[in-house]
Amino acid sequence: MRRPNLRFGSPHSAPHPGVGGADAAQYSDAVPEIRATRILLVDDHDLVREGLTALLQRVPDMLVVGCAANGEDAVAAAKTLNPNIVLMDLVLPGINGLDASRRILCEWPLTHIIALSGCQTSDHVHRALQAGVRGYVTKSSAGADLVIAIRSVQSGAIYVSPGILMLPTDPRSHRRQARDSVGHLSERERQVLSSLVDGLSSAAIGRQLSLSPKSVDTYRHRLMVKLGAANRSALIRMALEYHLTVV
Numbered sequence: 001m002r003r004p005n006l007r008f009g010s011p012h013s014a015p016h017p018g019v020g021g022a023d024a025a026q027y028s029d030a031v032p033e034i035r036a037t038r039i040l041l042v043d044d045h046d047l048v049r050e051g052l053t054a055l056l057q058r059v060p061d062m063l064v065v066g067c068a069a070n071g072e073d074a075v076a077a078a079k080t081l082n083p084n085i086v087l088m089d090l091v092l093p094g095i096n097g098l099d100a101s102r103r104i105l106c107e108w109p110l111t112h113i114i115a116l117s118g119c120q121t122s123d124h125v126h127r128a129l130q131a132g133v134r135g136y137v138t139k140s141s142a143g144a145d146l147v148i149a150i151r152s153v154q155s156g157a158i159y160v161s162p163g164i165l166m167l168p169t170d171p172r173s174h175r176r177q178a179r180d181s182v183g184h185l186s187e188r189e190r191q192v193l194s195s196l197v198d199g200l201s202s203a204a205i206g207r208q209l210s211l212s213p214k215s216v217d218t219y220r221h222r223l224m225v226k227l228g229a230a231n232r233s234a235l236i237r238m239a240l241e242y243h244l245t246v247v
Contacts, residue, residue, distance in 0.1 A: 036063035037154055040083035042074040042100070043067075043116065044092055048139075052087065055143045062150065071095025071103075078104045078111060085150055086113045087137075090128070098131045105132040109222040112153045114146075125160055132226075135159040185226065192219040196232065197239050 039062055043049050049067045056062045065081045068074040071092045078086060086104060090097035101113045114135035115128045125136045135153040137146055138161045145161060152159040185193070188209070195205040202216040209216075224235050 036061050037085055037150060038063055038065045038081070038083045039150070040065060040074070040077055040081055040086045041067045042069075042071075042077075042086060042092070042097070043089040044069045048089070052146070055146070059147055062147075069093075071097065071100035074100045075103045075107075078108060082108075084112060084154060086111060087146075087150075088113050088115055088133070090115050090117045090119075090124075098128065098133075101128075101131050101133055106222070109218055114149055114153055114159070120161075129158070137161050185223070189219055189223055189226075192216060193223055193235070193239055196220065196223075197236055 039056060041049050041052050041064060043052070046069075049069075053064045053067070056064050065083055066077050068077045069092075071094050074086065074088065074092075075095070077083075086101070088097045088101055092100065095103070097115065097117075101115075104111055104113065112134045113132065114137055115133045116137055116139055117124060117128075118139045120138050120140075128136050135149045135158065137149050137159070141161050149159040149161075191209055192205060195208060200208065202213040202220070205211070205216045206213045211219075220232065220235070224232075227235065227238055
């Protein structure tokens with residue numbers, strides 16, 4: 001088996017020397033620790049990866065933990081490095097960026113993916129968002145735009161590069177997508193979706209299905225990714241409108 005072509009970033013800073021016990025608490029209160037956003041770069045061009053790494057290394061709360069040059073290595077790197085953000089080129093050798101994104105989100109649904117693309121059409125953006133991507137940044141964007149995109153996506157928002165005109169999509173395409181996606185839901189995902197429609201909380205669903213509330217939240221996020229719903233309310237509305245809980 002060939003080894004993934006991964007390059008790892010620098011580790012977190014070591015703890016402050018000579019600080020312990022009560023003094024540690026005082027030091028922690030005085031200087032709050034900045035938790036860096038862990039970033040995985042995926043692009044098949046060395047120059048692009050090196051340039052983005054140099055850019056993001058100048059941002060204090062962002063840490064490039066590794067790089068990958070193709071879709072297969074991107075999936076392997078996501079498993080090994082546990083990034084918060086994946087910057088994903090959409091045109092890759094082997095598995096393309098969207099398929100790699102779907103694989104990553106299927107296994108690690110809490111990971112946020114930002115697409116990097118040379119295409120600026122709304123059709124490309126819609127396809128990326130339907131795949132679960134949370135941000136879309138054109139390669140002609142300024143470096144500051146990428147930093148804004150990372151901060152926006154990490155905070156839970158969806159980011160699309162300025163200048164891209166987002167045209168409305170045909171509602172019938174959403175209906176087809178939802179009906180096609182429901183066939184790929186597992187039995188457990190259907191159970192969680194049905195309980196969400198019934199108005200149950202994560203804790204109540206967990207008791208009903210013998211799952212932890214955190215596991216329920218993971219299933220809910222996975223459903224949102226698969227069905228293209230932006231939040232819990234949109235997921236429930238989609239389930240009711242398209243009868244997705246009917247087996």
